[in-house]
Every structure is written in C-alpha cells, then in structure tokens.
Amino acid sequence: MLIIWALSMTSSSFFDNSNFMPHGMCYLWQPDILWTSVISDVLTGLAYFSITAAVIIFVKRRHDLPYPWFFLLAGSVIFLACGTSHLISAIVIWKPIYGISSIVKAITAVTSVATGVAIWVILPFFLKFPSPSMLEKKNRELQDSLDKLNIAQMSLVESEKMASLGGLVAGVAHEINTPLGIAITAVSHLIDTTNTLSNDFLTNKITRNEFSNYIEESKISTNLISDNLNRSANLVSNFKLVAVDQSNKNLRLYQVKKYTNKILSSLQPVLKKKHCQLTLECDDDITLWGDPSVLTQIITNLVMNSIIHGFENTNKGNIDIEITEIDQFLVFNYNDSGSGIKAEHKEKIFEPFFTTRRGKGSCGLGMHIVFNLVTQSLKGTIDCINKFDNGAQFILKFPFDSRDGSTTTPASH
Numbered sequence: 001m002l003i004i005w006a007l008s009m010t011s012s013s014f015f016d017n018s019n020f021m022p023h024g025m026c027y028l029w030q031p032d033i034l035w036t037s038v039i040s041d042v043l044t045g046l047a048y049f050s051i052t053a054a055v056i057i058f059v060k061r062r063h064d065l066p067y068p069w070f071f072l073l074a075g076s077v078i079f080l081a082c083g084t085s086h087l088i089s090a091i092v093i094w095k096p097i098y099g100i101s102s103i104v105k106a107i108t109a110v111t112s113v114a115t116g117v118a119i120w121v122i123l124p125f126f127l128k129f130p131s132p133s134m135l136e137k138k139n140r141e142l143q144d145s146l147d148k149l150n151i152a153q154m155s156l157v158e159s160e161k162m163a164s165l166g167g168l169v170a171g172v173a174h175e176i177n178t179p180l181g182i183a184i185t186a187v188s189h190l191i192d193t194t195n196t197l198s199n200d201f202l203t204n205k206i207t208r209n210e211f212s213n214y215i216e217e218s219k220i221s222t223n224l225i226s227d228n229l230n231r232s233a234n235l236v237s238n239f240k241l242v243a244v245d246q247s248n249k250n251l252r253l254y255q256v257k258k259y260t261n262k263i264l265s266s267l268q269p270v271l272k273k274k275h276c277q278l279t280l281e282c283d284d285d286i287t288l289w290g291d292p293s294v295l296t297q298i299i300t301n302l303v304m305n306s307i308i309h310g311f312e313n314t315n316k317g318n319i320d321i322e323i324t325e326i327d328q329f330l331v332f333n334y335n336d337s338g339s340g341i342k343a344e345h346k347e348k349i350f351e352p353f354f355t356t357r358r359g360k361g362s363c364g365l366g367m368h369i370v371f372n373l374v375t376q377s378l379k380g381t382i383d384c385i386n387k388f389d390n391g392a393q394f395i396l397k398f399p400f401d402s403r404d405g406s407t408t409t410p411a412s413h
Contacts, residue, residue, distance in 0.1 A: 020096035027093075034093060041090040048083030055079070067122055074115045081108035179228035186228075190221040250291040256323055256330070257282040259292050263299045274307055275316045282323040288330065288400050294377050301366040302334050302394060310338020310392060329380075332396035341386045349384055374398060 027033045059068045085108055088101045197214050200206040257280070264278055271278060288295075303319065311317040322333040341349060350371040374382045380398025 017096040017098065020098055022092065022094050022096050023089075024093045038090045038093055041086040045083040045086035045090070048079040048086065052079040052083065066125065070115075070118055070122060073111060073118065078108065078111050078115060081111060176232050179231040183225045183228040183232070186221040186224045190218060190225075193217055193221075250293060251289065252292070253287055253289050254292050255284070256286045256288050256295075257284055259295065260299065260321070260323065263296050264303075267300065267303050270304070270307055271319075274311045274314075276307065276311065276319060277317070278303075278319045278321070280321045280323075282321075283325070286323065286325055286330070290378070290400070294373050298332075298370050298373055298396070301370045305366055306336040306338055306392075310336045310340070313339065328399060329397050330400050332394075334394040334396070335391060336393075337391040340390060341384065341392050343386065346384060346386050350382075370394075 024034055027037070055071055059065060059071050062068075065071065081104060085101070085104045088097065088104055091097060092101060193214060197206060197210070200210065260280060260282065264280065299321075306317070306319055318337040320333075320335045324331045324333070349367050352365060352368040371382055374380050374396050378396075378398035380396060382397075383395045385393040385395065
C-alpha cells in the first residue's frame with residue numbers, strides 16, 4: 001500500500017486539479033461564509049507558525065530540557081503542518097490544489113500518530129517532574145534542614161570555643177603554677193629562717209656569721225620570689241591579651257608609618273643588642289582607623305619573636321617590614337633573616353603555649369596573641385611562610401577604610 005501511495009503521489013494525476021472545482025463553489029461564493037472561513041484559516045495558520053517558532057526557540061535556549069526531540073516533534077512539526085494545512089485550506093477556496101492539501105494532511109497525520117505513541121513512552125518521566133507546590137514543600141524542608149544545620153554548627157563552634165578556652169585556662173594554670181610554687185617555697189624557707197633567727201636572737205645564741213648568712217639567703221630568696229612573681233604577672237597580662245577585649249575605648253585615626261616608626265624606636269635597645277638592622281617601607285599617606293595599641297602589640301611580638309628565636313644563635317640579622325594598601329586591605333609583610341621555622345613547628349606556631357624555649361623563660365603566648373589580634377580585633381588573616389634557613393615571613397592582611405576612617409573593623413584591647 002505504501003508503494004502504491006508513493007507512486008500515486010509522483011504521478012501527474014495526483015497534482016492534476018483540472019477536474020476539480022474550487023472549494024468556494026461549495027459556499028456558492030457567498031461572501032460572508034467565504035471570507036469568514038478564509039480569515040479564520042489564515043489566522044489559525046499564522047498562530048500555528050508563531051507557536052512553532054516559540055517552541056524552537058524554547059528548545060534551543062533550554063539546554064537542560066529532557067527529551068528535546070519530543071518537543072520538536074510535537075510542537076514544531078505538528079504545528080507547522082497544521083498551520084500549512086490551514087493556509088492551503090484558504091487557498092483551495094479559489095485554487096483546487098487538493099493533491100498538495102492531502103500531502104500536508106498526511107504529514108500531519110504521521111507526526112500526530114508518532115507523537116501520540118511517543119507521549120505514552122515518556123509520560124512516566126514527565127509525571128515524576130515536581131509541581132510548583134511540591135518544589136515549594138521541598139524548599140521548605142531544605143530550609144528547615146539548613147536552619148538545623150546552622151544551629152548545630154553554631155553549637156559546635158561554641159563547644160569548640162569553650163574547649164579551646166578550657167585548654168587555654170588549663171595551660172595558664174599550669175604555667176603559673178610553676179613560678180608561684182617556687183615563690184611559695186622561697187617564702188616558706190624565708191619564714192622558717194627568720195623564725196629560727198628570731199628565736200636565736202631572743203636566747204642570745206645568734207652569731208655574726210649566722211646573721212650574715214641570713215642576710216645572703218634573704219637576698220637570694222627575695223630575688224627568687226620577685227622574679228617568679230613577675231613571671232606570674234606577665235603570664236596573667238599575656239592571658240588578658242589573648243582574650244582580646246573588643247571595646248572601642250581607644251579608636252582614632254592615625255598615620256600608620258608615623259606610628260610604626262614610634263613602635264620601632266621603642267624597640268631599638270633590644271635591636272641594638274643583636275646588631276639587628278630594621279627597614280620600614282610604607283607610604284606616608286596611609287591612615288588607619290582603630291586602636292593603635294593593637295598595632296603596637298602585633299609589631300612588638302613579631303620583633304621579639306625574631307630576636308628571641310630567629311636570632312638566638314647570631315648577633316646579626318635583618319628585619320624588613322613593608323606595609324601597603326591593596327583593594328581596601330592593609331597588607332603587612334614582615335620578613336626576618338633568622339634561622340627560620342622547622343617544618344614540624346610551622347603548624348603549631350600560633351597555638352597557645354607552644355614554644356621551643358620552654359626551659360629558657362618563654363611562655364609560648366607571643367604569636368598566639370598576634371594571631372588573636374589579627375583575626376579577632378582586625379578581622380583579618382595571618383600567614384606564616386617558612387624560608388627554612390633564610391628566615392621567616394609573616395603576611396598580615398586586614399580590611400580598613402583610609403578615606404574617612406569609617407572602618408568596620410575596630411580594634412582594641
């Protein structure tokens with residue numbers, strides 16, 4: 001049948017319309033019926049062409065569309081064939097081109113049947129597509145899950161803070177316990193010695209040598225007590241700095257280079273002992289809104305860290321400080337030419353109470369104080385770059401506003 005149908009389509013009689021009369025004859029050429037039919041067919045055909053163009057544009061722009069061939073088949077081919085069929089229906093009012101009209105109808109029929117079969121194949125897939133109400137419900141569920149996750153995260157952060165604070169307090173207690181224990185022991189010894197001397201004095205048993213020995217022991221005990229109490233006081237002071245008070249008592253606008261030079265001038269005595277050369281590069285017009293004492297603590301701890309650790313085994317070194325403004329950030333680049341930092345120590349350098357000079361008086365809070373001041377007070381970042389035997393480098397970066405001093409990162413302690 002298909003072969004006979006194809007042959008009939010290619011035969012001259014299929015397109016021969018000499019034996020047919022126009023469709024208008026059926027309307028008896030009555031104008032109202034004729035033009036109503038023609039205008040309706042033309043408008044319907046144009047509407048189908050518009051729908052076809054819209055479907056093609058939609059499929060081309062939606063790359064994530066599933067089964068795009070189905071939309072092209074159902075939308076483009078069917079609508080295009082239907083639109084053409086309606087336009088031909090308007091033409092046959094005057095021209096009996098029924099052969100062409102039948103071909104267009106055959107194309108419409110084939111594509112419609114193909115679409116009618118295909119839609120049952122892909123219908124289960126489209127039924128799985130969530131509706132707007134289903135999406136809204138799913139979004140609410142996701143938002144609830146996100147809220148719960150945020151609450152859990154905040155709880156974990158608070159727990160971590162408390163654990164960190166607990167470890168810090170335990171470390172402080174351990175560090176203070178040693179000098180206080182020594183001081184208490186020395187005081188007890190001094191009290192016992194004084195009581196013994198007092199009893200000997202009352203019974204006239206004291207000798208000149210005993211009194212001289214008592215004076216010498218008292219001096220030693222007093223110095224020992226004083227040193228250890230001062231060490232305890234320094235530990236308490238450093239612990240207060242670790243906490244980083246966020247009050248805004250000392251906020252003001254100040255010139256960074258001018259203030260940094262004052263800090264470095266106060267450090268010259270310790271720098272001279274190590275014959276350390278220090279250079280500063282900073283534009284004169286860089287200003288910063290904040291608490292200048294924060295910058296003092298940061299620079300002082302960095303310099304003392306270089307002197308105590310980097311230049312421990314040498315009497316000569318260089319410290320280079322470069323301060324620049326990049327995209328509303330103040331970048332503080334600190335370099336020393338010391339012994340560098342061992343790889344196994346690099347990850348611990350900002351931890352509280354970590355020090356490689358435990359038996360030489362270091363408490364291990366200096367760099368932890370710097371870390372807290374930069375990250376908490378200045379809301380910035382600090383990176384340690386180890387240059388091994390060629391020194392250490394610290395890069396501090398924090399936001400600021402140098403135009404009017406209206407910074408969002410006040411710093412104080």
